Amino acid sequence: MELYALYEVGCVRVEVKTVNVNSEGFKRNFSGAQPPIMVEEEKGTTYADNSEIERRIFHLCQGFNVPLFEKDLQVEKTIQNLYRNFKIFLQxxxxHDKxxxxxxxxxxxLPPQVTSSHNKLLEQLxxxxxxxxxxxxxxxLxxxxxxxxxxIxxxxxxIRIIGERLLNFYIPRQFTHLWAYILTAYRTAAFIESCPADQDILHHYKEQLNLAIDMRVTLEAPTKTLTIPEDVLQDIRRLNNGIQTGEGSRQNN
Known part of the structure; x- marks a missing residue:
């Protein structure tokens, strides 16, 4: 997603290719490597390790003065361990539902362990x-x-896709600012282009949990959930209208 963010501001050109990691061609060219792999054709350089890719993106950001890696301790503290807390609740x-x-x-x-992990995830959200x-x-920021x-x-x-499909867990509707942020993601090209299909997300987590996989799903046309509930959308609109009205009042004063 970081590369697409650079692409959006015109710093790099990005082409994404889906590959079969079991094919002979992939094994021959990228022996022992696993996606994602970044190839910088102009330099003739291949980055097959996540840390190498991150370092290269970091240097590109520095070169083009893009503040992609700006730091904020409050944000770091608030979002840290979100995925870990979700995985604990998921497991x-x-x-429990097996x-x-x-x-x-x-x-x-629900058993105390499930309730505790659920509450911790809710608290962080x-x-x-x-x-x-x-x-x-x-x-x-x-x-x-x-x-x-x-x-994030x-x-x-x-969290939304797996929560709704596998856990009967829904991000609370009253978290209007969080939903507005999710909507921003759904309207951000860098997110849209790098987001896997719903079926791929489900397949990945079902494999991790050793859950039965319905092979019919793998034959479906890929779909991406990039909308939010209508009532939440209305709440966001009311929130935005309130902010604009407040700003207008301050300017008039």
């Missing part, structure tokens, strides 16, 4: 919602995307 809830045809409701009497409310900016957004936007999307 606990999936184990053997059931449908995931159990969150409201039902609430903190992110409050941070976004306090910042009143398009992205976490400002009106420009940073590394933090490239990290996909994770929030995964």
């Amino acid at each position: 606990a809830k999936a184990n 053997g059931k045809r449908h995931p159990s409701a969150i409201e039902e009497g 609430a903190n992110i919602d409050q941070l976004l409310a306090d910042r009143s900016s398009r992205y976490l 400002s009106e420009s995307m940073t590394e933090y957004d490239c990290e 936007m996909p994770r929030l999307h995964h």
